[in-house]
Amino acid sequence: MRPSMLRSMESALRRAAGARSFSSGAAPGRKVAILGAAGGIGQPLSLLMKLNPLVTRLSLYDIAGTPGVAADVSHINTAAQVAGFAGEEQLGEALEGSDIVIIPAGVPRKPGMTRDDLFNINAGIVKSLSTAIAKYCPHALVNMISNPVNSTVPIAAEVFKKAGTYDEKKLFGVTTLDVIRAKTFYAGKAGLPVEDANVPVVGGHAGITILPLFSQATPSTNALSHEDIKALTKRTQDGGTEVVEAKAGKGSATLSMAYAGAVFADACLKGLNGVPDIVECSFVQSSITELPFFASKVRLGRNGVEEVLGLGSLSDFEKQGLENLKPELKSSIEKGIKFAKEN
Numbered sequence: 001m002r003p004s005m006l007r008s009m010e011s012a013l014r015r016a017a018g019a020r021s022f023s024s025g026a027a028p029g030r031k032v033a034i035l036g037a038a039g040g041i042g043q044p045l046s047l048l049m050k051l052n053p054l055v056t057r058l059s060l061y062d063i064a065g066t067p068g069v070a071a072d073v074s075h076i077n078t079a080a081q082v083a084g085f086a087g088e089e090q091l092g093e094a095l096e097g098s099d100i101v102i103i104p105a106g107v108p109r110k111p112g113m114t115r116d117d118l119f120n121i122n123a124g125i126v127k128s129l130s131t132a133i134a135k136y137c138p139h140a141l142v143n144m145i146s147n148p149v150n151s152t153v154p155i156a157a158e159v160f161k162k163a164g165t166y167d168e169k170k171l172f173g174v175t176t177l178d179v180i181r182a183k184t185f186y187a188g189k190a191g192l193p194v195e196d197a198n199v200p201v202v203g204g205h206a207g208i209t210i211l212p213l214f215s216q217a218t219p220s221t222n223a224l225s226h227e228d229i230k231a232l233t234k235r236t237q238d239g240g241t242e243v244v245e246a247k248a249g250k251g252s253a254t255l256s257m258a259y260a261g262a263v264f265a266d267a268c269l270k271g272l273n274g275v276p277d278i279v280e281c282s283f284v285q286s287s288i289t290e291l292p293f294f295a296s297k298v299r300l301g302r303n304g305v306e307e308v309l310g311l312g313s314l315s316d317f318e319k320q321g322l323e324n325l326k327p328e329l330k331s332s333i334e335k336g337i338k339f340a341k342e343n
Protein backbone atom coordinates (compact mmCIF):
# COMPACT_ATOMS: atom_id res chain seq x y z
CA MET A 1 0.00 0.00 0.00
CA ARG A 2 1.35 3.47 -0.88
CA PRO A 3 2.23 5.75 2.12
CA SER A 4 -0.25 8.40 0.86
CA MET A 5 -2.99 5.77 0.79
CA LEU A 6 -2.08 4.70 4.33
CA ARG A 7 -2.17 8.32 5.52
CA SER A 8 -5.59 8.94 4.04
CA MET A 9 -6.90 5.67 5.50
CA GLU A 10 -5.55 6.65 8.91
CA SER A 11 -7.19 10.07 8.78
CA ALA A 12 -10.49 8.53 7.60
CA LEU A 13 -10.41 6.13 10.54
CA ARG A 14 -9.59 8.95 12.94
CA ARG A 15 -12.53 10.90 11.52
CA ALA A 16 -14.72 7.82 11.97
CA ALA A 17 -13.72 7.58 15.62
CA GLY A 18 -14.13 11.30 16.25
CA ALA A 19 -16.79 12.53 13.88
CA ARG A 20 -16.66 16.18 15.09
CA SER A 21 -13.44 18.10 15.30
CA PHE A 22 -12.03 19.00 18.70
CA SER A 23 -8.71 20.39 19.77
CA SER A 24 -7.18 17.45 21.59
CA GLY A 25 -4.52 19.78 23.05
CA ALA A 26 -7.10 21.23 25.47
CA ALA A 27 -8.66 17.90 26.44
CA PRO A 28 -8.04 16.23 29.81
CA GLY A 29 -6.86 12.60 29.95
CA ARG A 30 -9.73 10.12 29.68
CA LYS A 31 -9.83 6.43 30.49
CA VAL A 32 -12.19 4.22 28.50
CA ALA A 33 -12.82 0.59 29.48
CA ILE A 34 -14.34 -1.93 27.07
CA LEU A 35 -15.92 -5.02 28.67
CA GLY A 36 -16.18 -7.84 26.13
CA ALA A 37 -13.18 -6.43 24.24
CA ALA A 38 -12.15 -9.75 22.67
CA GLY A 39 -15.50 -10.26 20.93
CA GLY A 40 -16.87 -9.51 17.49
CA ILE A 41 -17.77 -5.94 18.45
CA GLY A 42 -15.12 -5.58 21.13
CA GLN A 43 -12.12 -5.97 18.81
CA PRO A 44 -12.97 -3.39 16.12
CA LEU A 45 -14.34 -1.09 18.84
CA SER A 46 -10.98 -1.36 20.63
CA LEU A 47 -9.29 -0.37 17.37
CA LEU A 48 -11.56 2.65 16.86
CA MET A 49 -11.17 3.84 20.46
CA LYS A 50 -7.37 3.51 20.11
CA LEU A 51 -7.66 5.95 17.20
CA ASN A 52 -9.69 8.46 19.23
CA PRO A 53 -7.40 11.35 20.24
CA LEU A 54 -9.54 12.06 23.34
CA VAL A 55 -8.65 8.68 24.88
CA THR A 56 -5.44 8.55 26.92
CA ARG A 57 -5.97 5.14 28.57
CA LEU A 58 -7.76 2.21 26.98
CA SER A 59 -8.58 -0.73 29.20
CA LEU A 60 -9.59 -3.93 27.40
CA TYR A 61 -11.38 -6.54 29.49
CA ASP A 62 -12.87 -9.93 28.62
CA ILE A 63 -13.14 -13.32 30.29
CA ALA A 64 -10.31 -14.48 27.97
CA GLY A 65 -8.32 -13.38 24.94
CA THR A 66 -7.69 -9.75 25.86
CA PRO A 67 -3.89 -9.90 26.27
CA GLY A 68 -3.62 -10.66 22.55
CA VAL A 69 -6.07 -7.97 21.49
CA ALA A 70 -4.34 -5.44 23.77
CA ALA A 71 -0.85 -6.30 22.47
CA ASP A 72 -2.08 -6.02 18.90
CA VAL A 73 -3.92 -2.70 19.30
CA SER A 74 -1.13 -1.23 21.47
CA HIS A 75 1.27 -1.20 18.50
CA ILE A 76 -0.79 1.49 16.76
CA ASN A 77 1.06 4.80 16.97
CA THR A 78 -1.60 6.86 18.74
CA ALA A 79 -1.44 8.34 22.24
CA ALA A 80 -3.80 6.04 24.15
CA GLN A 81 -1.98 3.63 26.50
CA VAL A 82 -3.54 0.18 26.15
CA ALA A 83 -3.83 -2.47 28.86
CA GLY A 84 -5.48 -5.89 28.60
CA PHE A 85 -7.24 -7.65 31.48
CA ALA A 86 -8.59 -11.20 31.45
CA GLY A 87 -10.72 -12.99 34.02
CA GLU A 88 -12.87 -11.76 36.87
CA GLU A 89 -9.94 -11.29 39.23
CA GLN A 90 -8.64 -8.50 36.94
CA LEU A 91 -11.98 -6.75 36.42
CA GLY A 92 -11.49 -4.26 39.26
CA GLU A 93 -8.13 -3.11 37.93
CA ALA A 94 -9.59 -2.86 34.43
CA LEU A 95 -12.37 -0.56 35.67
CA GLU A 96 -10.61 1.65 38.21
CA GLY A 97 -10.41 5.30 37.11
CA SER A 98 -12.62 4.83 34.05
CA ASP A 99 -14.50 7.84 32.68
CA ILE A 100 -16.52 5.69 30.28
CA VAL A 101 -17.26 1.96 30.37
CA ILE A 102 -18.52 0.44 27.13
CA ILE A 103 -20.21 -2.96 27.45
CA PRO A 104 -20.44 -5.23 24.39
CA ALA A 105 -20.15 -8.39 26.55
CA GLY A 106 -22.59 -11.21 25.98
CA VAL A 107 -23.97 -13.58 23.38
CA PRO A 108 -25.25 -12.41 19.98
CA ARG A 109 -28.32 -13.67 18.08
CA LYS A 110 -28.50 -16.51 15.59
CA PRO A 111 -31.10 -16.62 12.80
CA GLY A 112 -34.63 -17.15 14.13
CA MET A 113 -33.87 -15.60 17.54
CA THR A 114 -35.21 -12.35 18.96
CA ARG A 115 -33.03 -10.10 21.08
CA ASP A 116 -35.15 -11.11 24.05
CA ASP A 117 -34.01 -14.73 23.52
CA LEU A 118 -30.57 -13.51 24.71
CA PHE A 119 -32.00 -12.35 28.04
CA ASN A 120 -31.32 -15.52 30.03
CA ILE A 121 -27.56 -15.40 29.38
CA ASN A 122 -26.90 -11.69 28.99
CA ALA A 123 -28.94 -10.49 31.97
CA GLY A 124 -26.58 -12.29 34.37
CA ILE A 125 -23.47 -11.02 32.56
CA VAL A 126 -24.72 -7.42 32.64
CA LYS A 127 -25.72 -7.72 36.28
CA SER A 128 -22.28 -8.94 37.37
CA LEU A 129 -20.42 -6.34 35.27
CA SER A 130 -22.69 -3.57 36.62
CA THR A 131 -21.99 -4.73 40.18
CA ALA A 132 -18.27 -4.34 39.49
CA ILE A 133 -18.79 -0.89 37.94
CA ALA A 134 -20.69 0.23 41.05
CA LYS A 135 -17.73 -0.90 43.14
CA TYR A 136 -14.73 0.20 41.09
CA CYS A 137 -15.81 3.21 38.99
CA PRO A 138 -19.23 4.38 40.26
CA HIS A 139 -18.94 7.76 38.54
CA ALA A 140 -18.22 6.43 35.03
CA LEU A 141 -20.61 6.88 32.13
CA VAL A 142 -21.88 3.45 31.07
CA ASN A 143 -22.55 2.76 27.38
CA MET A 144 -24.62 -0.45 27.27
CA ILE A 145 -24.43 -2.36 23.98
CA SER A 146 -25.32 -5.88 25.24
CA ASN A 147 -28.76 -7.06 24.17
CA PRO A 148 -31.60 -6.94 24.86
CA VAL A 149 -30.82 -3.24 25.47
CA ASN A 150 -34.48 -2.62 26.40
CA SER A 151 -33.90 -4.86 29.44
CA THR A 152 -30.14 -4.65 30.13
CA VAL A 153 -30.27 -0.88 30.78
CA PRO A 154 -33.01 -1.29 33.44
CA ILE A 155 -30.98 -4.16 34.95
CA ALA A 156 -27.91 -1.94 35.28
CA ALA A 157 -30.05 0.86 36.77
CA GLU A 158 -31.41 -1.49 39.44
CA VAL A 159 -27.94 -2.81 40.29
CA PHE A 160 -26.66 0.76 40.69
CA LYS A 161 -29.70 1.71 42.79
CA LYS A 162 -29.08 -1.25 45.10
CA ALA A 163 -25.42 -0.22 45.43
CA GLY A 164 -26.44 3.41 46.08
CA THR A 165 -24.47 4.67 43.07
CA TYR A 166 -27.24 5.20 40.50
CA ASP A 167 -27.03 8.45 38.57
CA GLU A 168 -29.58 8.48 35.74
CA LYS A 169 -27.42 10.95 33.82
CA LYS A 170 -24.69 8.36 33.43
CA LEU A 171 -26.44 5.29 32.06
CA PHE A 172 -26.98 4.95 28.30
CA GLY A 173 -28.37 2.23 26.07
CA VAL A 174 -26.46 2.52 22.80
CA THR A 175 -29.01 2.90 19.97
CA THR A 176 -26.63 4.69 17.59
CA LEU A 177 -26.66 1.79 15.15
CA ASP A 178 -30.37 2.38 14.54
CA VAL A 179 -29.62 6.02 13.72
CA ILE A 180 -26.74 5.05 11.45
CA ARG A 181 -28.95 2.57 9.59
CA ALA A 182 -31.81 5.07 9.28
CA LYS A 183 -29.42 7.69 7.86
CA THR A 184 -27.92 5.23 5.36
CA PHE A 185 -31.26 3.84 4.16
CA TYR A 186 -32.89 7.30 4.00
CA ALA A 187 -30.06 8.91 2.03
CA GLY A 188 -29.90 5.92 -0.32
CA LYS A 189 -33.62 5.97 -1.08
CA ALA A 190 -33.89 9.76 -1.37
CA GLY A 191 -30.71 10.11 -3.44
CA LEU A 192 -29.12 12.45 -0.87
CA PRO A 193 -25.46 12.58 0.20
CA VAL A 194 -25.28 10.11 3.09
CA GLU A 195 -22.82 12.25 5.06
CA ASP A 196 -25.43 15.05 5.26
CA ALA A 197 -28.34 12.84 6.35
CA ASN A 198 -29.71 12.84 9.87
CA VAL A 199 -32.67 10.89 11.23
CA PRO A 200 -33.70 10.73 14.90
CA VAL A 201 -34.65 7.24 16.10
CA VAL A 202 -36.70 6.94 19.29
CA GLY A 203 -38.31 4.25 21.47
CA GLY A 204 -36.09 1.26 22.17
CA HIS A 205 -33.74 -1.18 20.45
CA ALA A 206 -35.73 -4.20 19.24
CA GLY A 207 -38.16 -4.67 16.35
CA ILE A 208 -41.13 -2.32 16.47
CA THR A 209 -39.72 -0.52 19.52
CA ILE A 210 -37.22 1.04 17.09
CA LEU A 211 -39.07 4.08 15.73
CA PRO A 212 -37.22 6.18 13.14
CA LEU A 213 -38.72 9.66 12.72
CA PHE A 214 -38.36 10.18 8.98
CA SER A 215 -40.74 13.16 9.17
CA GLN A 216 -37.88 14.94 10.99
CA ALA A 217 -35.13 13.68 8.67
CA THR A 218 -32.74 16.23 7.26
CA PRO A 219 -32.18 17.29 4.54
CA SER A 220 -35.94 17.05 3.98
CA THR A 221 -37.16 15.72 0.65
CA ASN A 222 -40.34 15.39 -1.39
CA ALA A 223 -38.91 12.36 -3.17
CA LEU A 224 -40.36 9.78 -0.76
CA SER A 225 -43.94 8.47 -0.79
CA HIS A 226 -45.79 7.17 2.27
CA GLU A 227 -45.06 3.64 1.00
CA ASP A 228 -41.35 4.50 0.84
CA ILE A 229 -41.44 5.77 4.44
CA LYS A 230 -43.22 2.60 5.58
CA ALA A 231 -40.60 0.45 3.85
CA LEU A 232 -37.70 2.52 5.28
CA THR A 233 -39.20 2.22 8.76
CA LYS A 234 -39.50 -1.55 8.44
CA ARG A 235 -35.96 -1.90 7.10
CA THR A 236 -34.57 0.16 10.00
CA GLN A 237 -36.54 -1.93 12.51
CA ASP A 238 -35.30 -5.15 10.88
CA GLY A 239 -31.73 -3.94 10.26
CA GLY A 240 -30.25 -6.18 12.94
CA THR A 241 -32.13 -9.22 11.63
CA GLU A 242 -30.94 -8.45 8.08
CA VAL A 243 -27.34 -8.80 9.31
CA VAL A 244 -28.05 -11.84 11.52
CA GLU A 245 -29.59 -13.66 8.53
CA ALA A 246 -26.77 -12.65 6.16
CA LYS A 247 -24.20 -13.91 8.68
CA ALA A 248 -26.11 -17.20 8.76
CA GLY A 249 -25.27 -18.36 12.28
CA LYS A 250 -21.97 -16.47 12.67
CA GLY A 251 -23.43 -13.73 14.90
CA SER A 252 -24.90 -10.28 14.46
CA ALA A 253 -23.67 -6.82 13.47
CA THR A 254 -20.12 -6.29 14.70
CA LEU A 255 -18.36 -3.86 12.34
CA SER A 256 -21.21 -1.35 11.95
CA MET A 257 -21.85 -1.71 15.70
CA ALA A 258 -18.22 -1.02 16.52
CA TYR A 259 -18.45 2.13 14.40
CA ALA A 260 -21.73 3.11 16.10
CA GLY A 261 -20.24 2.44 19.55
CA ALA A 262 -17.20 4.55 18.71
CA VAL A 263 -19.37 7.42 17.47
CA PHE A 264 -21.46 7.35 20.65
CA ALA A 265 -18.46 7.06 23.01
CA ASP A 266 -16.80 9.94 21.17
CA ALA A 267 -19.92 12.06 21.73
CA CYS A 268 -19.85 11.15 25.45
CA LEU A 269 -16.15 12.09 25.66
CA LYS A 270 -16.82 15.42 23.98
CA GLY A 271 -19.71 16.08 26.36
CA LEU A 272 -17.49 15.25 29.36
CA ASN A 273 -14.88 17.66 28.02
CA GLY A 274 -17.42 20.48 27.80
CA VAL A 275 -17.85 20.64 24.03
CA PRO A 276 -21.24 22.36 23.54
CA ASP A 277 -24.23 21.07 21.56
CA ILE A 278 -23.41 17.38 21.49
CA VAL A 279 -26.72 15.65 20.74
CA GLU A 280 -27.17 11.93 20.09
CA CYS A 281 -30.10 9.53 20.40
CA SER A 282 -29.83 7.12 23.33
CA PHE A 283 -32.01 4.86 25.51
CA VAL A 284 -31.99 6.61 28.89
CA GLN A 285 -34.12 7.19 31.97
CA SER A 286 -36.79 9.47 30.64
CA SER A 287 -40.03 11.24 31.41
CA ILE A 288 -40.96 12.24 27.85
CA THR A 289 -43.46 9.34 27.73
CA GLU A 290 -45.07 7.33 30.53
CA LEU A 291 -42.27 4.72 30.19
CA PRO A 292 -39.35 5.00 32.65
CA PHE A 293 -36.71 4.42 29.94
CA PHE A 294 -36.99 5.63 26.37
CA ALA A 295 -34.65 6.43 23.49
CA SER A 296 -34.71 9.97 22.19
CA LYS A 297 -32.35 12.79 21.38
CA VAL A 298 -30.20 13.58 24.41
CA ARG A 299 -27.90 16.56 24.97
CA LEU A 300 -24.59 15.36 26.42
CA GLY A 301 -22.48 17.37 28.83
CA ARG A 302 -19.91 17.32 31.63
CA ASN A 303 -22.08 15.02 33.77
CA GLY A 304 -23.47 12.78 31.04
CA VAL A 305 -27.09 13.52 30.11
CA GLU A 306 -27.59 17.27 30.26
CA GLU A 307 -31.08 17.25 28.79
CA VAL A 308 -33.46 14.63 27.44
CA LEU A 309 -34.99 16.30 24.41
CA GLY A 310 -38.67 15.90 23.52
CA LEU A 311 -40.06 13.96 20.59
CA GLY A 312 -40.91 17.00 18.44
CA SER A 313 -43.87 16.82 16.08
CA LEU A 314 -44.71 13.37 14.72
CA SER A 315 -46.56 12.29 11.58
CA ASP A 316 -49.76 10.26 12.08
CA PHE A 317 -47.80 7.14 11.02
CA GLU A 318 -45.16 7.85 13.69
CA LYS A 319 -47.82 8.60 16.34
CA GLN A 320 -49.32 5.18 15.62
CA GLY A 321 -45.85 3.57 15.75
CA LEU A 322 -45.28 5.21 19.13
CA GLU A 323 -48.50 3.77 20.57
CA ASN A 324 -47.75 0.35 19.06
CA LEU A 325 -44.30 0.11 20.63
CA LYS A 326 -45.23 1.04 24.19
CA PRO A 327 -46.61 -2.33 25.44
CA GLU A 328 -43.56 -4.31 24.22
CA LEU A 329 -41.08 -1.74 25.51
CA LYS A 330 -42.87 -1.55 28.86
CA SER A 331 -42.76 -5.32 29.32
CA SER A 332 -39.03 -5.54 28.36
CA ILE A 333 -38.21 -2.80 30.87
CA GLU A 334 -40.25 -4.51 33.58
CA LYS A 335 -38.59 -7.86 32.81
CA GLY A 336 -35.16 -6.29 33.40
CA ILE A 337 -36.22 -4.62 36.64
CA LYS A 338 -37.81 -7.83 37.93
CA PHE A 339 -34.67 -9.86 37.13
CA ALA A 340 -32.41 -7.41 38.93
CA LYS A 341 -34.68 -7.30 41.97
CA GLU A 342 -34.97 -11.09 42.23
CA ASN A 343 -31.36 -12.09 41.55
Ligand SMILES: NC(=O)c1ccc[n+]([C@@H]2O[C@H](COP(=O)([O-])OP(=O)(O)OC[C@H]3O[C@@H](n4cnc5c(N)ncnc54)[C@H](O)[C@@H]3O)[C@@H](O)[C@H]2O)c1
Nearest residue numbers: 036038039040041062063104105106107108145146147257
Ligand atom coordinates in the same frame (compact mmCIF):
# COMPACT_ATOMS: atom_id res chain seq x y z
N1 LIG B 1 -26.87 -2.25 20.90
C1 LIG B 1 -26.73 -2.65 19.65
O1 LIG B 1 -27.10 -1.94 18.71
C2 LIG B 1 -26.06 -3.95 19.35
C3 LIG B 1 -25.57 -4.21 18.06
C4 LIG B 1 -24.94 -5.41 17.81
C5 LIG B 1 -24.78 -6.35 18.82
N2 LIG B 1 -25.25 -6.06 20.07
C6 LIG B 1 -25.07 -7.03 21.17
O2 LIG B 1 -23.72 -6.97 21.64
C7 LIG B 1 -23.40 -8.20 22.29
C8 LIG B 1 -22.04 -8.71 21.82
O3 LIG B 1 -22.09 -9.04 20.46
P1 LIG B 1 -20.77 -9.64 19.73
O4 LIG B 1 -21.15 -9.86 18.32
O5 LIG B 1 -19.59 -8.82 20.04
O6 LIG B 1 -20.65 -11.06 20.50
P2 LIG B 1 -19.34 -11.98 20.63
O7 LIG B 1 -19.80 -13.30 21.12
O8 LIG B 1 -18.53 -11.93 19.39
O9 LIG B 1 -18.50 -11.24 21.77
C9 LIG B 1 -18.96 -11.12 23.06
C10 LIG B 1 -17.78 -11.10 24.00
O10 LIG B 1 -18.28 -10.97 25.33
C11 LIG B 1 -17.41 -11.72 26.14
N3 LIG B 1 -18.02 -12.00 27.43
C12 LIG B 1 -18.94 -12.95 27.78
N4 LIG B 1 -19.19 -12.88 29.09
C13 LIG B 1 -18.43 -11.88 29.59
C14 LIG B 1 -18.23 -11.34 30.87
N5 LIG B 1 -18.88 -11.80 31.96
N6 LIG B 1 -17.37 -10.31 31.01
C15 LIG B 1 -16.72 -9.82 29.94
N7 LIG B 1 -16.84 -10.31 28.70
C16 LIG B 1 -17.68 -11.32 28.53
C17 LIG B 1 -17.11 -12.98 25.34
O11 LIG B 1 -15.95 -13.65 25.84
C18 LIG B 1 -16.92 -12.39 23.95
O12 LIG B 1 -15.57 -12.05 23.71
C19 LIG B 1 -24.56 -9.14 21.99
O13 LIG B 1 -25.42 -9.19 23.10
C20 LIG B 1 -25.27 -8.48 20.82
O14 LIG B 1 -26.62 -8.82 20.74
C21 LIG B 1 -25.88 -4.90 20.34
Ligand SMILES: O=C(O)C[C@H](O)C(=O)O
Nearest residue numbers: 109147239240241252253
Ligand atom coordinates in the same frame (compact mmCIF):
# COMPACT_ATOMS: atom_id res chain seq x y z
O1 LIG C 1 -29.78 -7.56 15.81
C1 LIG C 1 -29.05 -7.92 16.73
O2 LIG C 1 -29.25 -8.95 17.38
C2 LIG C 1 -27.83 -7.11 17.06
C3 LIG C 1 -28.10 -5.65 17.19
O3 LIG C 1 -29.08 -5.37 18.15
C4 LIG C 1 -28.42 -4.97 15.89
O4 LIG C 1 -29.33 -4.14 15.85
O5 LIG C 1 -27.70 -5.23 14.91
